[in-house]
Amino acid sequence: MNWSEVRKQFPILDQEVNGHPLVYLDSAATSQKPIQVIAALDEYYKGYNSNVHRGVHTLGTKATDKYEGAREKARNFLNASSAEEVIFTRGTTTALNIVAASYGRANVEEGDEIVITYMEHHSNIIPWQQIAKEKGATLKYIPLQEDGTINLDDAANTISEKTKIVSVTHVSNVLGVINPIKELAAIAHRNGAVMVVDGAQGAPHIKVDVKDLDVDFYAFSGHKMGAPTGIGILYGKKEHLENMEPIEFGGEMIDFVGLYESTWKELPWKFEAGTPIIAGAIGLGVAIDFLNEIGQEAILEHEHKLAAYAMEKMSQLDGLTIYGPVEPEKRAGVVTFNLEEVHPHDVATVLDSEGIAVRAGHHCAQPLMKWLDVSATARASFYIYNNEQDIDRLVEGLVKTKEYFTNVF
Template structure:
């Protein structure tokens, strides 16, 4: 288990909620930020705040170096071939929309297929719905096992020679399921399709190697991995990004602008129109430094221990229903559940009264809720700063809610 020294590096964990020490179990929605990231962003604003790629003055050069330095940290973090394959965006949603609106609209034709799964976040459903509607293509869904997992046979049953795009979450934000994205990519490529990976719930917790996975695109957000909100990443293979058209136009993404026509800058800047999210990128670079110093393998091991402990404790409560695979080795650091005859929002409210923050609702995954035959669920999600003591307080809060609602 990671030590309490980790907790000391997150200032917000010293706060109180409703007079109780905060127990933050909502990191799947957004993680808390360590002092190192807070200071990195503050240092940028205090010492080198300027626009990038524009001026020749010293502050502009310092800002550009920090911004492009963060891009190279991301490249190394996911083992991309080159920094040009790293596009900074506002987050996973923007990244997936960029792929859909550029690559999807350019390459999908009438009668083609797009394949996703029932466990996808709305950000990995709606963009593909729009492409399918616009291009008169077919949107198909990979079936799930009873435990909420994807089998390769289920993938093979949906992916055909008509399939142009396969887009799947690396880890589910509801079920916690870790999907075999490398093997799914092999199936997609065997049929001539590209593989898109939504890594929003994986990048904070698992070591990602895009060359090993051999995905064509990969998207993730900074705010779930200790970085500021508003910064995200789209990785794409150079050949694909080179062939794609930008979807946002304006300053800094152009090479030449005439009265009636324009040309675009080279990668990655043709996809980064306007003033970029400079401070966010600096914060993301600092977050990557922080996580790699601790070690992604250590974080994953810590979360597995927490999940195993939480499942064991929660299963002792009568009337609790857990969703997703119960084997901690096959899931990310979150547990989605319902407590019999207690609405998830009521449960979350009672827990909040005791300083415990969890998520309640459909988790931006309504098709999955329908598959689960639930209108809403509760979710506790863990990260490197959580402890078994947090889980003990959480479980006591569940027991209290059960008694309160009788």
């Protein structure tokens, strides 16, 4: 793969920030968009902007075809059995909330258990906290190993016959850990539980086959994989989705409305109330095409190499701590770190002055910060447009950060 040619597809990278060429290392928060996606949005709004499903005119028909075509692309991307199993949402957070509020509320009872991990994003913690409180259920956490990975024996000891839902991130947005989803799903199913996956950091980087993983629900966001913001996917096994009630009402999800009773359309539209995110879905379809041309296996291999290079170079800096597994093959393209006696926000501020964009804070993972015994961390996250020169710039920036604070204090 010619990664320099891939990089050229992202026009935002061809600029200077604070007098320096931009180095964008915050793709775990949101990815940049390739020119093909930008062009698709421009084409939609200039050429066939119209609502979908409801009109028979030419623009409406074209918009509907593109919108539903994007659903089919997402189905194929996930290897789902049917387009009926692919729900368009606003993103991972919305998708997980749908599962919690609909499936969780209907199936969790007093005394039941919901199992998650300490590495979850807040979006995969709070919905389950709410359902546990509402239903009188117990929220349990699979313990982590010293390097932040999951031991399957610990998972088997935590998941029990009382467990109704297991919900785990595919890839940690802090540690970069790639979790053994297929094995966790098997443990969950042996105990009669369903497996829910937060795929926000998984789908952009790893080939996802929901049949092979045998997960019950898989959620991801478009904006972390080159698509626009405000669009995402909830995959659910048809047997579950058919028995779930929608949590939003009105618009296209309606079949018949009477004065006192109404009925819903069939899947997938039952869960897509109101005017859908048409442009976002079309953009997601184009982003999926773009990633398919590169190949998910090639993307993960590229990120492994970048992570290995970054950890090698960064570990040579005195006073720098890297969190997560040492082996690059156990993580996606995320390296989270702290610089001794320098607050992560200060690190990020100095790096920004050098044109280097990283994330600093708790990364919407406060329980994991507590587990790591830190208040915050800095995070460099890589994607298909990054290269070793970006990491060299990061290391140079960290050296300058150390020098700056050494001289100040």
